[in-house]
Amino acid sequence: MSRILITGAAGYIGRQLGERLAVHHDILGLDVQVPEGLPFACLQRDIRDPDLATLMRERSIERVVHLAAVLEDSGDRERDYDIDVNGTRNVLRACVAAGVEQLVVTSSGAAYGYHADNPAWIDEHDALRGNPEFAYSDHKRRVEELLADYRQRHPRLRQLILRPGTVLGESTRNQITALFERRRILAIAGAPSPFVFIWDQDVVAIIAAGVERHAEGIYNLAGDGALSVAELAALLDKPLLTVPAWLLRGALAVGHRLGLSRHSPEQINFLRYRPVLSNRRLKAEFGYTPAKTSEQVFRLFVEHARAGGRL
Numbered sequence: 001m002s003r004i005l006i007t008g009a010a011g012y013i014g015r016q017l018g019e020r021l022a023v024h025h026d027i028l029g030l031d032v033q034v035p036e037g038l039p040f041a042c043l044q045r046d047i048r049d050p051d052l053a054t055l056m057r058e059r060s061i062e063r064v065v066h067l068a069a070v071l072e073d074s075g076d077r078e079r080d081y082d083i084d085v086n087g088t089r090n091v092l093r094a095c096v097a098a099g100v101e102q103l104v105v106t107s108s109g110a111a112y113g114y115h116a117d118n119p120a121w122i123d124e125h126d127a128l129r130g131n132p133e134f135a136y137s138d139h140k141r142r143v144e145e146l147l148a149d150y151r152q153r154h155p156r157l158r159q160l161i162l163r164p165g166t167v168l169g170e171s172t173r174n175q176i177t178a179l180f181e182r183r184r185i186l187a188i189a190g191a192p193s194p195f196v197f198i199w200d201q202d203v204v205a206i207i208a209a210g211v212e213r214h215a216e217g218i219y220n221l222a223g224d225g226a227l228s229v230a231e232l233a234a235l236l237d238k239p240l241l242t243v244p245a246w247l248l249r250g251a252l253a254v255g256h257r258l259g260l261s262r263h264s265p266e267q268i269n270f271l272r273y274r275p276v277l278s279n280r281r282l283k284a285e286f287g288y289t290p291a292k293t294s295e296q297v298f299r300l301f302v303e304h305a306r307a308g309g310r311l
Helices: 012-021 052-058 077-098 135-153 175-180 200-213 229-236 245-257 265-272 280-286 294-307
Strands: 003-007 026-031 041-044 063-066 102-106 158-164 166-168 185-188 197-199 217-221 240-243
Touching: 003 012, 012 026, 012 200, 052 077, 063 077, 063 200, 077 102, 077 135, 102 200, 135 158, 158 200, 166 200, 166 294, 175 185, 175 294, 185 229, 185 265, 197 200, 197 294, 200 217, 200 280, 217 280, 229 240, 229 294, 240 245, 245 265
Parallel strands: 003 026, 003 063, 026 041, 063 102, 102 158, 158 217, 166 197, 185 240
Antiparallel strands: none
């Protein structure tokens, strides 16, 4: 039995992971809001808390799973940066100070960035470039720079870095799934922009396996295969609205200037150049083959979203 701390433990993945690990381990969760009914102990605590190292020492924490992050742009870039980047810096400092053995971090495929010259399939050794115009992508890249620095300076802290593609499950609802709930599916002319999906249960299983094995390394998380926007529209049985990039860029420019949209023209790259993650290393080196392909995950999501009246 290991003593494991999970940040963001009340969240979508954190709750499922904590429940799974609590069967065989001593779990302590941290979150800024703690709902009733969690099947493991959880404290209301911010990851930026200066006393985090003291808590880890007092609880004899051996391993930390860092899930806490800002998933959607709050509109306050400074605040989001402070939570994502400075919060992770505080977790790293606390782990080193408390003698933690292993740190598992959920990064994101967004850390690679949304660029026209991205490889067709992105490997873990490809550059992390992020995008300054996307807070989430930019912050994930900066977090990974912190992690790389700590790997050099504090090699005793074993790091397992996971970079998921789009996480989907039966009840997922976020800014990505909101795109699928629209009456028409938007595509940009000349940009197939494939999506890679990873089943939420695969994500939980991979993190749990990494903790059990005391694993380290960096791995993309994605089901086999990818789906173009046209293929997504067909599976959703919705019309595909294809617009030229210049037209959408112009519409965003006007909307942003008038305060009708918080999205800037540069952000069309989110739809044009999605990073397509290779899972070769996950299967060959980590030893885990996702239970569902990208298409199977998406079909599962569609089935349950329709049953729930969301599609």
